[in-house]
Amino acid sequence: MFDFARKKSELEFLEKQAEDPTLWDDPVRAQQLMKKLSALREEVHEWEKLQKRITDLLDLAQMEDESLLPEIEQEVEDLQKILEQKELSTLLSGPYDQGNALLAIHAGAGGTDSQDWAAMLQRMYLRWAERSGYETEILDMTEGEEAGIKSVTIAVNGKYAYGYLKSEKGVHRLVRLSPFDAAHRRHTSFALVEVLPEIEDDDEIVINPEDVRIDIFKSSGAGGQNVQKNATAVRLLHLPTGIIVTCQNERSQTQNRENAFRVLRARLAALKQEQQEKELEALRGEYQKAEWGSQIRSYVLHPYQLVKDHRTDYETGNTQAVLDGELDGFIEAYLRWKR
Known part of the structure; x- marks a missing residue:
């Protein structure tokens, strides 16, 4: 899933191709190559920079100077966080995982409650994208008659956007006291989340x-x-x-x-x-048809507070944090479960 030597070799190969004086005779091919070269160069340099930080830290530790201990401990902590992120990125090895994503949300059966739930999910993903450093653009939206939305399609742009968001594909179920019910009874609402890879230069996806x-x-x-x-x-x-x-x-x-x-x-x-x-x-012999009722995650706001992913069993009682876009725990659990 990760071969650093191969990546360095591929980088050298692409750099030689970029020096070809005839490259820009085909502008489309040239742009594709330069984009791939830029991404690979950035990835290789990130690993080389990390390797140097580890080497410098080892040299610092071998000095056996107790006054340097706080600095060493802080660097160890920082490097550990970076390595955890790097480890997670090695789980994203699919053909489109490094690219942008298109996220669509569709309200299910349940009228106004489900349309309001779809709007809550839209807010949740926009918050997650913002805190993760991704740019978003709403491509299409149909609003509900009374509240919420019937559907929305959002472009999420940034490295690994699809790789992370693909964990969200499926039916999401909400249980709460309905604000649209005069008797304030408990309602169950459903919404379908689609996550699609944005395709730029896949020769196999040709539209006649x-x-x-x-x-x-x-x-x-x-x-x-x-x-x-x-x-x-x-x-x-x-x-x-x-x-x-x-x-x-x-x-x-x-x-x-x-x-x-x-x-x-x-x-x-x-x-x-x-x-x-x-x-x-x-x-x-594993395939099972995914039906509408087979939700991937439940968000229970009443009679107790719990968000649980039914594939990975990852759960949290901090429902407000999740609805505010704190999804990284669910995403990481899914990627490890999928592996």
């Missing part, structure tokens, strides 16, 4: 224009008079698979069209990956 039907219509969401008066929303129907994508959050039809194709590429990549996993699991 003849396979896509494009419809233009007026936006039904908020956005001011310009959005309401002009037909700026875009709906794509991928005829071979039946996948439908809509984007209406931007004022520009061109921007909505570009975003819709971003989502379509991601859905096709996810479909391809899912088919490969099904074939592999079928060979192993």
Whole structure:
């Protein structure tokens, strides 16, 4: 899962390719190579820097100077945290794990309560992305009639965004006293979270224009008079698979069209990956169909406070912290469980 010598060798190979004077004769290929070179160079340099810090620390410890003990202890603590993060990143070895993610949330059955739950999940993931240093962009959103949202699609941009967020894919269940029930009774709400890898340069994900039907219509969401008066929303129907994508959050039809194709590429990549996993699991005799009711995580706010992941059994009683975006414990537990 991690071969430092191979990465250094690959870096040297890419650097030689980058020196080729004919490289920019093909700008698309050149940009792809330079992007890959930059990412690999950064990764190799990070490990070399870490190795130097460890060597310097060992030299410091061998001096046997007690006055240096606080400094040594602090450096040990810092290095331990970095190594734990590095260890976690070695679990992200999938083809799209290092890239950006598209996260979609859909309210389930349950009316206003489920739509409010979908909005709570949207806030939770936006908070997590912010505290993790990721940039976010809402590509499409359909608001609920009374409160909350029916669905939303969010682009999450940054290194390992997909690798970390893929742990969130599935049905999320909320149990609470409903604020929309006059009798204030306990309700159970469901929302489906989809996590897709954003595809930029996968040669195997090719969309034939003849396979896509494009419809233009007026936006039904908020956005001011310009959005309401002009037909700026875009709906794509991928005829071979039946996948439908809509984007209406931007004022520009061109921007909505570009975003819709971003989502379509991601859905096709996810479909391809899912088919490969099904074939592999079928060979192993492990495959089970994922039904709507098979939630991956429960958030109980009444009669007690608990968030529990049903795959890993990781749980916490600090429900407010989780809803405020503290998801790293769940993500790490999933990655180790998946391995």
